[in-house]
Amino acid sequence: MPPDLTYTPAAGHHWLTPLYDFGVAALTREKRWRSALIAQVRxxxxxxxxxxxxxxGSMLARLGKAAPSSRLIGIDPDPAILARARKRFAAFGLSVELHLGFARQAxxxxxxxxxxxxxxSLVFHQVPMDEKVAALAAMHAVLRADGEVHIADYGLQRTPLMRALFRGIIQNLDGRENTEPNARGVLRDLMRAAGFRNAEETxxxxxxxxxxxxxxxxRIS
Structure with missing residues (x-):
């Protein structure tokens, strides 16, 4: 991994990594949005x-269950989190290719x-703006001509309640600088700028x- 690239741990801090899955389940209505994302991915x-x-590996495990014959590949820059993913896939009997690295290296x-x-899922709000841009460009470049991108993440916080909850929990964990663009609804525009057609919030x-x-x-050639 290049020494000049750093990452935010999944739960915001390395010492919270063992609690990540519990936190996602407790704070994000995980079953609701993951089920919706899988239905969208088809x-x-x-x-x-x-x-x-x-x-x-939560999403890949669910995708593997939904389509056992699909080829599944995971990319993540955190070796500790990938070790947890490998254990999960072994427990489910899934064959998944895992790569240590950043989205921009896809x-x-x-x-x-x-x-x-x-x-x-739940990645773009954690990374700096230049990484958001580079990640989407890499995702667009690597897809085949008729490929699709599907993202679930914190987006535009439309109501005072949602903004307050986002500030009190997510921005306290992950900081304001990287998360604020998501809260202002930047992702759809960044997707369009990266070349994705029909980019929309669904x-x-x-x-x-x-x-x-x-x-x-x-991605349309």
Whole structure:
């Protein structure tokens, strides 16, 4: 991993990593948004699905259950979190390719693989603006011509309650600088700027830590 690239741990701090899955379940209505994201992705036989910032593998495990014959690939820069993902996949009997690295490195990490779908969940709010831009550009570049991107993350915080919850929980954990653009609704515009067609916010889910939005877009040559 290049020494000049750093990452925010999944739970905001390394010492909180063992509590990450519990925190996501308790604070984000995880079952609701993950189920909605899987329905949007529509995993099918023959799909090659890459999860950018796969974390402990929660989404990939669900995708594997929904489409057992799909090829699943995970990318994450945190070796401790990937170790947890490997244990999860072993317990579920899933075969998943895991790569240590950043989203912006996707093309090199995947060595010519052309995914049909790229997914990402609860990643973009944690990374700096230049990484948001580079990640989306890499995701667009690596997809095959008719590929799709699907994202679930904190988006525009539309109400005073959602803004207050987001500030009190997410921005206290992950800081304000990286998270504030998401809270102002920047993701859809960044997707469009990266070249994704029909980029849109498809669903907004209020949670105890702010609202989580689903997005999708397509790569058209």
């Amino acid at each position: 995993p099918r036989s023959g799909d090659v699905i890459v999860d950018v910032g796969c974390g402990t 093309a090199g990490l995947l060595k010519g693989t052309r995914p049909t779908k790229v997914v990402s 669903l907004v889910i209020p949670t105890p830590s702010g609202s989580i939005s689903l997005y999708r877009g397509s």
